[in-house]
Amino acid sequence: MGLLDGKKAVIFGVANERSIAWAISEALHAAGAELGFTYAGEMLEKRVRPLAEGIGSKIILPCDVTKDEEIKHVFQTLKSSWGGLDILIHAIAFANKEDLSNPYAQTSRAGFHLALDVSTYSMVALTREAAALMEGRGGSVITLTYMGSEKVVPNYNVMGIAKAALEASVRYLAYDLGPKNIRVNAISAGPVKTLAAAGISGFKDMLHYAAERAPLKRNIEAEEVGRAALFLASDLSAAVTGEVLHVDAGYNIVGM
Ligand code: NAD
Secondary structure (H helix, E strand, O other), X not given: OOOOOOOEEEEEOOOOOOOHHHHHHHHHHHOXXXXXXXXXXXHHHHHHHXXXXXXXXXXXXXXXXXXXXXXXXXXXXXXXXXXXXXXXXXXXXXXXXXXXXXXXHHOOHHHHHHHHHHHHHHHHHHHHHHHHHHOOOOEEEEEEEOHHHOOOOOOOOHHHHHXXXXXHHHHHHHHHHHHHOEEEEEEEEOOOOOHHHHOOOOHHXXXXXXXXXXXXXXXXXXXXXHHHHHHHHOHHHOOOOOOEEEEOOOHHHOOO
């Protein structure tokens, strides 16, 4: 008996096997959930399709979250194939490279809009669609954030603002959807070497710095985020909503 036997989960944000979303997928799959995947563009399909098929997934669809029609198509397919949904994983973020290296004050209007659209508004759009499929059965929505929302992390810049808005969105969505027994939570992960992380200037230094100062004296593994997501996706966390759970070896509690 798995914790998620019979549950249906849709995963947004796998780019390759290093993606945090993939580590989450493996944890949910091992617990018995049936998974559907999306990928952002043809280039990524080549990576995502074999991974998804390798764990028996039948729903593998394109979805650029800046395109409403692609979002609609994903949820229409989920409705016709599954009839409902239990778990939504949102593990998506993007900002222009220059906005992750120039001083924050240099952020252009277009760069600001892009980062907030892809990294923050997409959570609202996907949750709204998912909630319609969770109607009458309840559900769990999980997004990924980073401590750069709470404190200044050099070079994180506009993404810190996007994550602050994302965490506030988690609380507002949790409030809206609580009466339907749909829970909405975020995992604030410590630094993990992924494709998205490679876009942040000085990321290697972040890894060293975090491992040196975190109470557990190490970096985290993506699998540890996967296990935390399993907790938030399952009934083990039945009374937890609107929460930002730090999975960062304790780094966020240290002041000096
Ligand atoms: P990743 O590159 O593997 O995943 C990022 C995903 O965002 C990719 O799958 C990419 O296709 C997707 N994406 C970007 N633009 C998109 C768009 N327009 N439409 C649809 N999808 C789009 O990197 P990751 O580190 O696994 O990132 C997953 C999440 O975890 C992100 O929200 C990231 O901010 C967060 N996070 C990462 C770290 C870290 O250190 N890696 C730490 C904390 C939080």
